[in-house]
Amino acid sequence: MRAKQQPWRRGAVVIGAIIVATGTGIALVNPHLTRYVESDAFRAEIEKQTAKGLHFPAGIYSPIRRTGILSATSDGFRAKNGRKALTSLDAHGITARFNPLGVFLRRWQLDEVHIEGGEVGIQTYEPKPEPSPTKPWYHVFLPQRIYLREVRSEPADVTWRFRNEKGGFFGTRLLITPHGRDFEYQATGGTMKGALIPDLALRHTHLLITQTLLTLYVLDLAPAPKSDGFIQAEGTAGTREDKSVNFKVKFAKVPVREWLPASWHDHVSGLAAGTVHWSGQNPKLETSQVQGSIRINDGRVRHLPFLEKLGSITGKKSIEQLELSECSADLDWNSPKVEIKNIVIEDTGKFRIEGSLSVREHSLGGAIKLGLAREYLEWLPHAEEVFPSEEAGYLWTTVHLSGTIDKPEQDLSPRIIDALKESPGAFLGLIFRQLSEWLKDAFGS
Numbered sequence: 001m002r003a004k005q006q007p008w009r010r011g012a013v014v015i016g017a018i019i020v021a022t023g024t025g026i027a028l029v030n031p032h033l034t035r036y037v038e039s040d041a042f043r044a045e046i047e048k049q050t051a052k053g054l055h056f057p058a059g060i061y062s063p064i065r066r067t068g069i070l071s072a073t074s075d076g077f078r079a080k081n082g083r084k085a086l087t088s089l090d091a092h093g094i095t096a097r098f099n100p101l102g103v104f105l106r107r108w109q110l111d112e113v114h115i116e117g118g119e120v121g122i123q124t125y126e127p128k129p130e131p132s133p134t135k136p137w138y139h140v141f142l143p144q145r146i147y148l149r150e151v152r153s154e155p156a157d158v159t160w161r162f163r164n165e166k167g168g169f170f171g172t173r174l175l176i177t178p179h180g181r182d183f184e185y186q187a188t189g190g191t192m193k194g195a196l197i198p199d200l201a202l203r204h205t206h207l208l209i210t211q212t213l214l215t216l217y218v219l220d221l222a223p224a225p226k227s228d229g230f231i232q233a234e235g236t237a238g239t240r241e242d243k244s245v246n247f248k249v250k251f252a253k254v255p256v257r258e259w260l261p262a263s264w265h266d267h268v269s270g271l272a273a274g275t276v277h278w279s280g281q282n283p284k285l286e287t288s289q290v291q292g293s294i295r296i297n298d299g300r301v302r303h304l305p306f307l308e309k310l311g312s313i314t315g316k317k318s319i320e321q322l323e324l325s326e327c328s329a330d331l332d333w334n335s336p337k338v339e340i341k342n343i344v345i346e347d348t349g350k351f352r353i354e355g356s357l358s359v360r361e362h363s364l365g366g367a368i369k370l371g372l373a374r375e376y377l378e379w380l381p382h383a384e385e386v387f388p389s390e391e392a393g394y395l396w397t398t399v400h401l402s403g404t405i406d407k408p409e410q411d412l413s414p415r416i417i418d419a420l421k422e423s424p425g426a427f428l429g430l431i432f433r434q435l436s437e438w439l440k441d442a443f444g445s
Contacts, residue, residue: 099149201221229271
């Protein structure tokens with residue numbers, strides 16, 4: 001009598017039969033599948049579905065080549081005039097892995113998409129009804145859309161338009177993941193470029209753009225790739241009926257030179273730290289409120305024409321080079337008025353400035369307390385009459401500001417001129433010093 005067959009042997013036989021049948025099926029179907037995946041008909045269908053999934057009116061793939069049972073590659077995909085978060089897409093060197101189980105969820109699911117490089121344009125957008133093309137009767141059995149589970153890109157450009165200028169993250173590694181019918185974006189490395197700002201090194205950013213809201217989870221920038229300074233931001237901006245903005249920024253060890261006009265680069269240096277809170281009913285600066293504070297550490301000011309003029313007037317060359325022991329101020333912008341408050345600027349032993357100023361529709365106002373060390377007022381006769389109080393080693397006066405931004409006015413100069421008029425000798429001494437400086441500039445020292 002033959003021994004009864006063990007259960008594990010029966011299981012092994014069944015598994016082996018399944019493997020053989022599957023392998024035989026793949027071997028028989030594989031050439032036909034390859035021809036279909038690499039056909040123009042399949043490429044046209046994938047172009048249509050990709051464009052639909054990314055909300056483009058159309059898209060173009062380079063020829064598709066099958067590289068595995070469930071994977072394929074293409075040299076590129078291009079699309080433009082996007083209707084939602086993506087405005088344009090130009091991807092190079094695309095490799096994708098298809099998940100057939102997605103068909104049961106009625107979607108063309110790509111689990112892994114790798115891109116060698118390219119450029120993607122993004123925007124905030126207002127949702128609009130999308131066209132619904134006529135569907136065949138059998139559409140109920142077909143996948144409805146492309147589903148991208150994960151898209152990774154080698155160094156690429158993520159760009160946008162601001163004040164009619166192109167900006168963005170350039171040469172960054174990009175990760176795109178779905179968030180419902182929208183997408184989350186994460187970028188690491190590369191450079192951030194934009195209007196009104198110098199180039200900044202991107203450490204990391206993470207944002208989400210939906211039909212109603214742009215959410216910036218984190219933006220971490222550095223003044224230079226190896227700098228220990230930082231600029232970090234987070235916040236939200238409405239993209240539909242509610243277009244309000246609310247962003248917070250903090251920064252430290254940021255060189256001020258690159259944020260100033262080029263003509264100032266050789267004259268001013270220092271490291272900035274502070275905070276900014278920007279809010280408003282919409283992104284327009286005219287309706288925004290901005291509160292901020294700034295402090296400059298290791299501030300230096302050298303060889304400015306204004307300081308050279310002061311050096312000539314006072315006869316003290318040391319005033320031409322300033323080492324700022326303190327430099328800070330607070331900003332309150334509530335359009336149309338801008339206030340710069342709690343101003344403190346000091347070069348210990350030379351001068352100190354305290355006070356505030358305001359600008360409303362180009363009109364200038366405010367009051368500044370100016371303190372000067374006595375040695376820098378030796379040229380001025382009866383200095384105590386113009387600088388009537390003495391405290392902390394300085395002679396002090398209050399300077400009232402008026403006029404406009406283009407033509408600022410102050411009330412200190414008239415008082416100094418009146419004091420000089422009462423002392424012809426001091427006035428002539430000042431004139432001769434000015435003449436001497438002019439001759440040195442004209443003929444050399």
